[in-house]
Amino acid sequence: MIKTRIAPSPTGNLHIGTTRTALFNYLYAKNQQGKFVIRIEDTDIARSTKESEQDIIEGLEWLGLIPDEGVSLRGELGDLGPYRQSQRADTYRPYLEQLLATGDAYWCNLTDSELEELKTKAEQEQRQFVLRSPYREQKQEPTPQSVIRFKVPDTKVIFEDKIKGKIEFDTSLLGDFVIAKNLDYPLYNFVVVVDDELMEITHIIRGDDHIANTPKQILINKALGFKNKQFAHLPLILAPDKSKMSKRFGATSIKEYREQGYLPEAMINFLALLGWNEGNDREYYTLGEIIAKFSLKRVQKSGAIFNIQKLDSINSHYIKQLSQEKQLEFGREYLVKNGFDINQWTANQLNQIIKLEIQRIKKFSDIGRELDFLWQQPEYNPEILAYKAMNNPQIIASLEWSQKLLYNIKDNDLENIEQLIKTAIQEDSQQMGEILWPLRVALSGKEKSPSPFEIIAILGKDESIRRLQSAISLISLDK
Numbered sequence: 001m002i003k004t005r006i007a008p009s010p011t012g013n014l015h016i017g018t019t020r021t022a023l024f025n026y027l028y029a030k031n032q033q034g035k036f037v038i039r040i041e042d043t044d045i046a047r048s049t050k051e052s053e054q055d056i057i058e059g060l061e062w063l064g065l066i067p068d069e070g071v072s073l074r075g076e077l078g079d080l081g082p083y084r085q086s087q088r089a090d091t092y093r094p095y096l097e098q099l100l101a102t103g104d105a106y107w108c109n110l111t112d113s114e115l116e117e118l119k120t121k122a123e124q125e126q127r128q129f130v131l132r133s134p135y136r137e138q139k140q141e142p143t144p145q146s147v148i149r150f151k152v153p154d155t156k157v158i159f160e161d162k163i164k165g166k167i168e169f170d171t172s173l174l175g176d177f178v179i180a181k182n183l184d185y186p187l188y189n190f191v192v193v194v195d196d197e198l199m200e201i202t203h204i205i206r207g208d209d210h211i212a213n214t215p216k217q218i219l220i221n222k223a224l225g226f227k228n229k230q231f232a233h234l235p236l237i238l239a240p241d242k243s244k245m246s247k248r249f250g251a252t253s254i255k256e257y258r259e260q261g262y263l264p265e266a267m268i269n270f271l272a273l274l275g276w277n278e279g280n281d282r283e284y285y286t287l288g289e290i291i292a293k294f295s296l297k298r299v300q301k302s303g304a305i306f307n308i309q310k311l312d313s314i315n316s317h318y319i320k321q322l323s324q325e326k327q328l329e330f331g332r333e334y335l336v337k338n339g340f341d342i343n344q345w346t347a348n349q350l351n352q353i354i355k356l357e358i359q360r361i362k363k364f365s366d367i368g369r370e371l372d373f374l375w376q377q378p379e380y381n382p383e384i385l386a387y388k389a390m391n392n393p394q395i396i397a398s399l400e401w402s403q404k405l406l407y408n409i410k411d412n413d414l415e416n417i418e419q420l421i422k423t424a425i426q427e428d429s430q431q432m433g434e435i436l437w438p439l440r441v442a443l444s445g446k447e448k449s450p451s452p453f454e455i456i457a458i459l460g461k462d463e464s465i466r467r468l469q470s471a472i473s474l475i476s477l478d479k
């Protein structure tokens, strides 16, 4: 059975890069009825925090990347745990002892100054420094300063990367690297190999910033007599200018996207297309649809460019797809967050406002920005009230015509307001533009806004009449 894993280090909030790696692991496993594991790599005690772990797990589960095994919001799942490295210290020790016994690893007593001397010597001889410690052939008692190094054999490491193809690595360039500070303090490259074996991971899919670790892990894996693993290295996420993705180009933590009102469906859709496509330019996929279509063969080899406009457009698509109930719920929540007093409206008015907003916003935190005029009549330059070459008396006449019409309608006519106004314009032989433009601007104070009908339906008769009156006064003052 296929088994993949994401192995985040809880040293910060869930990062967008880690999330995409988690997603591709999840997709690959689920596409083949396999399992997806979340393992927490918290061996760096000084930098790991419980808050980060919580943020990572919450973020992944919010996106729907629920593990079959490992650390979850419902506690640890699966029989091969514990799934936090900090709780596995006893697990690693016998494997370290095994490598020391077979001679694949050794205690190295090299001091820092001796190490420096070797480096200087290599420099003087103009050759690349590759550590082969003088202690590698000796079995000796460790001192408090000794570390455990892997005895790198003279060989070629060759593996078939499922994204990048065949990768060859000559170990003559690889120094004997430290795998543990002591028997109770193993380091990353070693613990990963042991955990991946014991947790029965078959495929290791991760960012290509880890590619230099892979030969080391393959060597350790072999020395321990473990099963071969398959590797796939994902291209990094790059900023639009092809530099490393950073805050300058968009938020880097999932938490920020969530707070800004991006939807999990949109994030998943967007992240999947960050490096993968089906071979066409289809834009929208649900998680289930991506699972069905996903393959590593269609993951691109070069960097994936992060494009916030694309995320925004995907998100606005999913906002419109939400149930009306959810739209209203999120709409209210974010209006309040943005400082709007939602109690100034009846429930019906508020629902209509949110419906208008849903057609426009890219993310919920945008709510209220463009349609702020609904809440409070803005100040504006009366010149924008003119349709084409209308002069002030004509504008006033137009506004008074609309005002009169509004006086005579009943509250329950508001639903058919568009029909009502258009019919009246025709019957009275008025010009559409000359009535509707000044009317709309008087209501919104903006050159661009939703139609006057939508605005009147929300503001109601009295407030609409009041705004028309204030436009008329504005023009009169302007004279």
Ligand code: GLU
Pocket: 006, 007, 008, 009, 041, 192, 205, 206, 210
């Ligand atoms: N803990 C590593 C990281 O967060 C993951 C290493 C791996 O996937 O092998 O980058």
